[in-house]
Amino acid sequence: MTEFKRLTTTTGSPVHDNQNSQTAGQRGPVLLQDFHLIEKLAHFNRERIPERVVHAKGAGAHGVFEVTHDVHHLTKAKFLSEVGKKTPVFIRFSTVAGERGSADTDRDPRGTAIKFYTEDGNYDIVGNNTPVFFIRDPLKFPDFIHTQKRNPQTNLKDPQAIWDFWSLSPEALHQITTLFSNRGTPKGYRHMHMFGSHTFQWISEDGQTVWVKYHFKSEQGIANMRSDEARHMASVDPDFATRDLFEAIDRGQFPAWRLFVQIMPLEDAHSYRFDPFDVTKVWSQKDYPLIPVGRLVLNRNPENYFAEVEQSAFSPANIVPGIGFSPDKMLQGRLFAYADAHRYRVGTNHNALPINQPQSPVHHYQRDGAMRFDGNGGSAINYEPNSANGPKEDGDAKLGNYEVSGAWGSYAYPDDDHYTQAGDLFRLLPPNEQDDLIDNVVNAMRPVTRDVQLRQVEHFKKADIDYGRRVAQGLGLVVEN
Incomplete structure (x- = not known):
């Protein structure tokens, strides 16, 4: 009974x-x-808690990461310490610009936030399905996102704002080329790669440091939609990617990714042909080949979407010993902005929620705040230093060092070559995908005023003369070669 x-x-x-x-x-x-x-x-x-300003619509799943190759000589991070070691993970996939009710197949980068529940605390790799981004200084981020949202008067999406901003921000060209290729409409979350995008630091047991970039390669293979397929899917199943991920795991067809890293010696950063901390650029894999590290498998769906996916909170500031940061300006801005967004959206105690709570012991002196539900430290003292044998700092958790110098000021990145890598990417695409890229750009720019069209075409021309010529021709513009 x-x-x-x-x-x-x-x-x-x-x-x-x-x-x-x-x-x-x-x-x-x-x-x-x-x-x-x-x-x-x-x-x-x-x-309904406030939806995320960006990455509002998402899907998530639990899984496990297993080390398959020895990298202990490069980092003292315990979850990477030995071949065969397994660490539970949770991933949230998302679109970036759309609201929670937007279609999964909209042309947009896809956010990929991975939480590793390690014995030294949670480690988050928060990136995208693209290895680069539109901008490289966090001061421009609110302005950029405003252009991706709705016009303050009409409450409609605003192509004029989007292309006006991009045409005045030539560093966006590499990501624009990626976004308007078929990679901008992936066929679900299982069929795309994931990237940490930024440059990070790995610190070894003996204190040696290297620069590192993360690449998660889909074992399912890359599969994208053409624009007409994506628009059709948006009309018949706007939740396609969410459904595809859930149902694949539900039937035991567990999606998997292989983790590779690129490693750059610390001193190379001073002489490399591109600024290695500029998130609008990639490192050549000929210069820094991919090194295999491990395998990530998603094998369990959430039991409750709100509790596990909507309340999940990620930040690149969540690191563990053996991992460090770089002077990448966008990364530096995100170290503050992500956790601050969670404090506003979910609450100051968001890390105590089950989905965000570390599986390792947590000891600190933070107290009170809205929705404190974990005992609030009980009767223990709430200050440090103290004479009561309370938690103390761990010298072994020291971050790696990197050299900084110079006078205070507002500095631009020294490298203004926004075109080489975008042109290389264009020429790398097969002819049929070049055709799709041109069509996608032209259709997106049709509502835009002529002055902005002309300005943006000049950027395309600098990347590749054929790239610019074909966009201009599609828009009916007459431009000089």
């Missing part, structure tokens, strides 16, 4: 009637004293 479960309020009081509100007589007005009704309505009004 099924055990009877008594319906209660959130404070545990039994509910007498869950079908009929309390009223003054059979036809009378509803009474304010109906605390069960008030609680239900009040909680319902607050069921």
Whole structure:
């Protein structure tokens, strides 16, 4: 016999009637004293926490990461310490610019946030399905995202704003070329690569440091949609990627990725042909070949979307011993912005939620704040240093060093070559994918004013003369070669 479960309020009081509100007589007005009704309505009004400003719509899954190749000489991170070591993970995939109700197949980068629950705390790799980004200074990020959102007057998407900003920000060209290729509409989350995008640091047991970039290669293979396929899927199944991921895991067809890294000696950063900390650039794999590290498999769906996917919170500031940062300006900005967004959206105690809580012991002196539900430190003292044998710092967790110098100031990146890598990418595409890229750009730029079209075409021409010529021809523009 099924055990009877008594319906209660959130404070545990039994509910007498869950079908009929309390009223003054059979036809009378509803009474304010109906605390069960008030609680239900009040909680319902607050069921939606603010959606993420970016990466609002997403899907997630649990899995495991296993080390397959020895890299302990490069980093002292314990979860990478030996071949065969396994670490539980949670991944949230997302589109970037759209709202929670947007289509999964919109042309957009895809966010890829990976949380490793290591014995030294949580380590987050927060990146995209592209190895580069549109901008390289965090000061421009709010302005960039404003162009991707809705016009403040019409509340409609605004191609004029998008291309006006991009045409005045030539560093975006590499990512634009990626986005308007068929890689901008991947066929679900399983069929795309994942990248850490930024440059990070690995620190070895003896204190040696190297620069590192992360590449997660899909074992399912790359599969993209052409524009017409993506638009059709948006009309018949706007949740295609979310459904595809969930159903694949549900039927035991677990998606997997192989982790590779590129390693750059610290001193190479001073002489490499591109600034290695510029997130609009990639490192040549001929110069720094991919080194295999491990395998990531997603094998379990969430039990509750809100608790596990919507409340999940990631930040590149969440690191473990053996991992460090770089002077990548966009990374430096994200170290603050991500955690701050979670403090606003979910709450100051978001890291105590089960999906975000480390599986290693947590000891600190932070107290109070909204929604503190874990005992709040109990009767333990809440300051340090102290004489009560409270938690103390661990000297072994010291970050790696890198050299900094110069006077205070607002500096631009010294490298203004925004065109070489974008042109290389264009020429790397097969002819049919070049055709799709040109069509996608032309169709996206048709609503834009002529002055912005002309300005953007000049950037395409500098990357590759045929690239610019074909876009201009598609837009009906007459431009000089």
